[in-house]
Amino acid sequence: MRLKGWSLGLTIVGLVLVVFALVWSLAIFPAMAKIPTDYEREYTFEGFILQLNSETMSLDEIPTNVVRLLTATGTQDDVLLLQQEVNFYHAEAGILLTSSSEVYGLDRTTRENVSGYGDMDRSGQFTFPAGVEQETYTFWSSSAMTTLPANFVSEETFQGITVYNFKIDSENLAAGTMEGIGLPQTMDVFCEIKVEPVSGIPVYTTSMTTVKAPLTPEGPIPIYVNYFAFTSETTDEMVDLAESTRSTILWFSVYGFWIVIALGAALVVTGVVKAIRNKE
Numbered sequence: 001m002r003l004k005g006w007s008l009g010l011t012i013v014g015l016v017l018v019v020f021a022l023v024w025s026l027a028i029f030p031a032m033a034k035i036p037t038d039y040e041r042e043y044t045f046e047g048f049i050l051q052l053n054s055e056t057m058s059l060d061e062i063p064t065n066v067v068r069l070l071t072a073t074g075t076q077d078d079v080l081l082l083q084q085e086v087n088f089y090h091a092e093a094g095i096l097l098t099s100s101s102e103v104y105g106l107d108r109t110t111r112e113n114v115s116g117y118g119d120m121d122r123s124g125q126f127t128f129p130a131g132v133e134q135e136t137y138t139f140w141s142s143s144a145m146t147t148l149p150a151n152f153v154s155e156e157t158f159q160g161i162t163v164y165n166f167k168i169d170s171e172n173l174a175a176g177t178m179e180g181i182g183l184p185q186t187m188d189v190f191c192e193i194k195v196e197p198v199s200g201i202p203v204y205t206t207s208m209t210t211v212k213a214p215l216t217p218e219g220p221i222p223i224y225v226n227y228f229a230f231t232s233e234t235t236d237e238m239v240d241l242a243e244s245t246r247s248t249i250l251w252f253s254v255y256g257f258w259i260v261i262a263l264g265a266a267l268v269v270t271g272v273v274k275a276i277r278n279k280e
Contacts, residue, residue: 042068044068045066045231047064047227052222063092067089079114081117083103083104084103085101087099104118105122110125111127111200132164133152137150156194158239159203161242163204164197165194166195167191168191168192169189170188173187186211188212190208198249203238206230209224211223
């Protein structure tokens with residue numbers, strides 16, 4: 001059997017499609033799926049801060065709005081340098097309460113912190129990777145300044161999309177000493193995250209950090225509580241982003257791959273069958 005004419009052409013085109021699909025899946029798409037070097041995104045939160053009133057020994061509440069801005073500032077050895085700026089505002093007065101700025105060094109594929117990059121050594125996840133599994137992930141906590149486990153809790157449908165629910169629930173973490181008194185402080189960190197598993201995009205999150213100190217004979221009491229959650233606007237935006245990103249990933253790395261493989265295989269088979277028939 002000799003391949004020539006149409007049979008040769010069909011076979012060659014089919015093989016080219018199969019090879020292209022493999023190269024696309026193994027090399028081209030993974031490179032495209034990395035965090036872009038021009039990444040920039042803003043998140044808004046709403047919540048409250050509770051602070052201990054030393055005169056009444058009760059917690060005074062301050063309503064807050066929080067703006068978190070992530071901006072890629074460059075790369076080093078393909079490690080993404082990502083600046084995080086967080087501003088807390090008084091929700092009613094509109095005045096700036098506190099602000100912070102940090103620079104993270106991230107693996108552009110796994111979205112993990114890379115030791116030796118950024119403004120300090122960090123480890124664990126900065127955010128979830130694409131292809132989230134129903135398992136425990138280790139996240140860096142900027143509040144606790146250490147890694148904390150995020151445990152898989154459940155799967156549900158949230159605003160029309162499938163999400164995995166994760167929970168961080170760590171208690172009695174060392175938190176330095178109380179200013180002016182020197183009493184040891186401890187910290188509780190609680191966080192709930194809903195993440196779209198294909199894209200790894202969090203679509204909703206709540207966080208509560210509680211600092212305690214032993215100010216009473218009964219034991220430690222809360223002296224500071226910081227609670228915040230995605231605003232409805234950010235939630236809607238992240239759901240839309242997760243849906244579109246999920247579709248892109250599935251079409252370009254799964255559906256498209258198998259469609260091209262099937263088409264290439266069909267052309268190869270057609271070319272071979274045509275050659276056999278021509279020989280007969």
